[in-house]
Amino acid sequence: MDSGSVHEAVIKSWDEDVLSSLSGLVEIPALSPAYDADWERNGHLRAAADHMRDWIASRGLPGAQCEVVQLDGHAPLLLADVPATAGATARGTVVLYGHLDKQPPLGDWSDGLGPWQAVLRDGRLYGRGAVDDGYSGYAATTALTAIQAAGGRHARAVLLLETGEESGSPDLPAYLEHLSDRLGEVSLVVCLDGGGGDYERMWLTESLRGVVQATVTVRVLETSAHSGLASGIVPSSFRVMRQLLDRVEDPVTGEVTVPEMNVPIPEERRAEAEALAALEPGAAERRYRLVEGMRAASDDDVELILNNTWRPTLSVIGAAGLPDPAVAGAVLRASTSLRLSFRTPPTVDAEVARAALVKTLTSEVPYGAQVEVGDFLLLNGWQAPVTAPWLAAALEEIGDQVFGEPCRRIGIGGGIPFMEMLSRRYPNAQFVVTGALGADSNMHVPDEWLNIEFAEQVTEAVAHILDAHARD
Known part of the structure; x- marks a missing residue:
């Protein structure tokens, strides 16, 4: 796969296609069911799923099927099924995961900003759900189209975008059971609901509480x-x-x-905590705006x-x-x-x-x-399995070619319920939990924003991982 072609395809797609549609997604007040008792009647979760479905369907991925699945009494789930490229049909299924539901506004936003108002400013996209994690479906789909444009390979890819993650993913077990035959043998899971300490490198989530x-x-x-x-x-x-x-x-x-x-x-x-602390001393405390005179817990x-x-x-x-x-x-x-x-x-x-x-x-x-x-x-929490040699090599290449800095592993204090569910169901799968979140991205609080350049790099990295997986 030609790395230069991947880079160009990703940048072009984000500039010409992704940002306008993602802005439209931000403007849908798709509150997670825990925060909207009338979510079904209000229809915002379904509107978000339909919006994303229509965009994916417009990408022209050969043989792709995209549908909104909704079981009775459960919040909708978007499923996009993209066939494997030639030579990669034996590599099983890749599950690419994200979510479309959002946290409430939670307080006053800064002048000119609002939770359901998409604002592009200084390389950032502001609005609720921009980074947590409405961008994920766009990144996953763009990575697949970039692979094909650059002559790369990918296994069968199934994109799952749920609408209940911010509520603890109560409907996911029912959907996993319902879709188990369609998913087949899952060999790789890529979750784009993560992130790390800065925007200089790719961060890999090693554990979740x-x-x-x-x-x-x-x-x-x-x-x-x-x-x-x-x-x-x-x-x-x-x-x-x-x-x-x-x-x-x-x-x-x-x-x-x-x-x-x-x-x-x-x-x-x-040992990982010691290495992370040495990378940027004092960073753990500086990420949060402590009031004057306040100290951290240690x-x-x-x-x-x-x-x-x-x-x-x-x-x-x-x-x-x-x-x-x-x-x-x-x-x-x-x-x-x-x-x-x-x-x-x-x-x-x-x-x-x-x-x-x-x-x-x-x-x-x-x-x-x-x-x-x-x-x-x-x-339940989760911790990643031992990294396979093919994935370790791909991550090293991504550090060199995409970010110019080695990838870093990090434990996350929050949780992503889907990871623990999938690891129990598919114990032999490899997991990549990463994403565009930064410590100052304001997820769950006012002024949420997405670092667009970093999201483009994450998209490019996903393309390299999928290609490496298909060639293993």
């Missing part, structure tokens, strides 16, 4: 009471909640103390990286029963509810962790208060 989320409610009264009359007699629900939180997290260090949520850190992962870069990738952490991400301070009256509230989100190490069993959490929070509750733990979201 899992998730255990639950809503915990502490109830002390049938109805709320005047705080002046009831305090000192009735323990506050918040004080009971605070004691329960101290059971699962050290309030000083932040260490999660539930044994079932902790694992030994593999030595090779510690002064040791390696420990910060391991905290974020191989240790469990707790974030309180929601609350109920607490009025706004401006309208808070003198009331001892009947109950307090908190939404707890534990990020768990890659090898922790989410169901085992859930059971341990419930037992810890509901046993011997202070003062006999009522405690409810429910509304669970459980996701």
Whole structure:
């Protein structure tokens, strides 16, 4: 395959075809089902899938079939099936994965920007879903067309774009079962929902943490009471909640103390953390806009990286029963509810962790208060298999020819549910989890943006990986 031709085809496609269509996708308010109870009636998820389907169909890939699949009661999924090129039919199926659903706007965007407004500015495309990860379907399709334009090869490629990733991918197991016969023997998975620490090199996700989320409610009264009359007699629900939180997290260090949520850190992962820390000292802390005087959880870069990738952490991400301070009256509230989100190490069993959490929070509750733990979201983590020689060689070539810097491996503190599902179903497949996300891309928060040049390089890298896979 001619590398120069691949580069030219990728740049041409992004300039002439991708950016205009991706901008249209950004403008569709395709909120993930968890954030839009009326998603089916509103039709935005289906509109996003149809928009992407029509664009892929217009690319002219020989023999390609593209359809929106929608099982009853499930958010739609876009499937594009591209036949193998000559000489690559025996290499099985490549699954190229991304998602079309989006996070909510989440706050005020900067002047001139908005979540459903595509804005091109200084080599960036702003808008919700631009980098997380509406670009992925365009990158995957463009990589396939570039391969064919440059005389390269690729195995049968199946592009799967779901519409529930931001909700924890609850519908994916049903779709994988429904499509299992059509997928065939999957030998390579390329996920474009990842990224890394900068825009200078290709980043490969080596591991992903899992998730255990639950809503915990502490109830002390049938109805709320005047705080002046009831305090000192009735323990506050918040004080009971605070004691329960101290059971699962050290309030000083932040260490999660539930044994079932902790694992030994593999030595090779510690070595990777040390290499990453040495690459750019202080980067882990600089990525986030700490308020003046605030310090990170540790002064040791390696420990910060391991905290974020191989240790469990707790974030309180929601609350109920607490009025706004401006309208808070003198009331001892009947109950307090908190939404707890534990990020768990890659090898922790989410169901085992859930059971341990419930037992810890509901046993011997202070003062006999009522405690409810429910509304669970459980996701297992994932770690990549050993890299095959053909893939290692391709990655080295990509570092030299596409980025001019060696590829780097990184653990990610977040999760991609599809990876764990596919690794269980296809244990012999190779996995490449990469993408255009950067630490400052503002995914999930206001002013989300895509680095266009970096996305083009990622597209080019995917083309080289698919060609190398077809020739192995």
